[in-house]
Amino acid sequence: MTAKPAGIRDVAALAGVSPTTVSHVLNETPHTRVSEETADRVRSAAAELDYRPNRLARGLRTQASDMVGLLTEEIAATPHAGRIILGAQEEATRRNLTLAIINSELRQDPAISADPVQAFLDRHVDGVIYATVYHDEIIAPENLKSRPAVLIGARDADGLIPAVLPDETAGAASVVGMLVARGHRHIGFAASAEDVPATRGRLVGYEAAMADARLDDSALIEYGAPDARGGYEATLRLIDAGATAVFCYNDRMAIGAYRAAAERGRAIPEDLSVVGFDDQAPIPDSLYPALTTVTLPHYEMGAWAVETLAALIDGQGQHSLIAAHPTVLPCTVAERDSVAPPPATR
């Protein structure tokens, strides 16, 4: 349907140089001497003929495919996978890399399966990103160690693979800090009974910030399932225990907190402040009043992963140094309309 595309010989003829020179200029081959004037002439000729270098041929020569692979656990079940993919893809495009995706099954144990990694290696990806949200640490298969790799959301048990994590603890502490600043002293935490890294990090952050504010009150922690029903049940108990603010482990629990407040006749935020975590669309803007919550750095983690991987591929990354200290990205409070000073102080 389209005319035969221009070849490297056509460009060479138009620019009056050899095909080798065209190749050196367009592939920016290191350690070759071509004058800037000649290079300009080659680029103009290539543009005029709409010539595009054959990436397959280039890949064979350089042994680089300019493709990076993203393995995500349970892409369809994780509400945030979209932003990890978007951050990784946009950073890949900026670096002229292709992002390939494979979904990996959610695993109970922390040992990553070698199979999806091998599928990427068979396709000669230059590096692999593994993204998980359910494990503190993962045990990498041998084949993941044979190629540049980075982790999103978990540490490498062997400390060899660079990793990036959200700062769940500081994020939770900043919520308590904000509520204390508004005058709250009875701040309940609707905690998740599920054993995942986010559960522990957020609870630690809540407890540390409460202790910092000299508000230790273990009676104001209630556990529930990390969903609307769990949040409903925990919030009923927290209201009855005297909480003027309820900090929910996640936005889904906050949905239930709103129902509990309505049943107890407490208006949000006048009688009860509620804060969530995750900024999981469409929940915060679907609640009335809109939910104040905490944003996770998923886009940023995806972009960091590609940036770090590109440095490792180029041999610029100090692999072991990066891996020994996982990079931690901040979680920030997204203020909406569900927080006000406690009733007694107004």
Place this chain on the structure above:
Amino acid sequence: MTAKPAGIRDVAALAGVSPTTVSHVLNETPHTRVSEETADRVRSAAAELDYRPNRLARGLRTQASDMVGLLTEEIAATPHAGRIILGAQEEATRRNLTLAIINSELRQDPAISADPVQAFLDRHVDGVIYATVYHDEIIAPENLKSRPAVLIGARDADGLIPAVLPDETAGAASVVGMLVARGHRHIGFAASAEDVPATRGRLVGYEAAMADARLDDSALIEYGAPDARGGYEATLRLIDAGATAVFCYNDRMAIGAYRAAAERGRAIPEDLSVVGFDDQAPIPDSLYPALTTVTLPHYEMGAWAVETLAALIDGQGQHSLIAAHPTVLPCTVAERDSVAPPPATR
């Protein structure tokens, strides 16, 4: 960190054949004569040496990259993109294809940008999938016509590119049918004021099914924004107009319908039945009672796209025949707990 991988010559030596024969067997090259016994010996040797054919070299020879590209509009903003990607990726893996992803900006006009398509073509993808949820029809750029391509969620204005769509109309009609079967006669529709294909298809399905049941009642259609506030306002008006059931354009509007029912003192489902559309996690299971809604075939559309693309790449697809008749996949009712017979009939 790993030993030098086995090459094709190592396999040839172990099997006692030429490297060409190894290539023919492992690449399943058509029109070559190798006895089944020899082929077995080659495969055994390859397995023993853990030899994997160089896909880059093979791609250069066959001009096939075994990679297909998925372009999605606004991947992070579309709640269903995850299931489209999962369906496409799992089908790609079954066919030994790699799925590469690029996010395309959401466009106001139906003309697809040539740039992200070109980014895939530069990488020698064997075919391109374009997924959108905001347009009835798209106008394909010239470069998309130079390679096998399929569309998800929209028709090609020129009728050249095969497309797959959800059957919004039949999905909406089946909700009305279910409510009529439960005894409802005053079935309100909280319609979206937004101009996207889903809005029109669902409204047409509601009106057609109401007419079929001889329940034409244009007074029971109320328009609102396609979010919780829009659903809240529309449902208040529908309750006041006498509706015993409210069918919401989407699940986000249903969140507002629950609030409107609570404010009017109507228990769900005893006093008011509510149905959504989209089955958008985590909404249906986060509402109390859990929301009966309609599931969209996103996984199936992603899988269909890769299957159809693979047929076109292999030259088996009857391109124009497929394109002339977009494939329509069913939307099915997911029954939960928000529907009961109307109060008068119990």
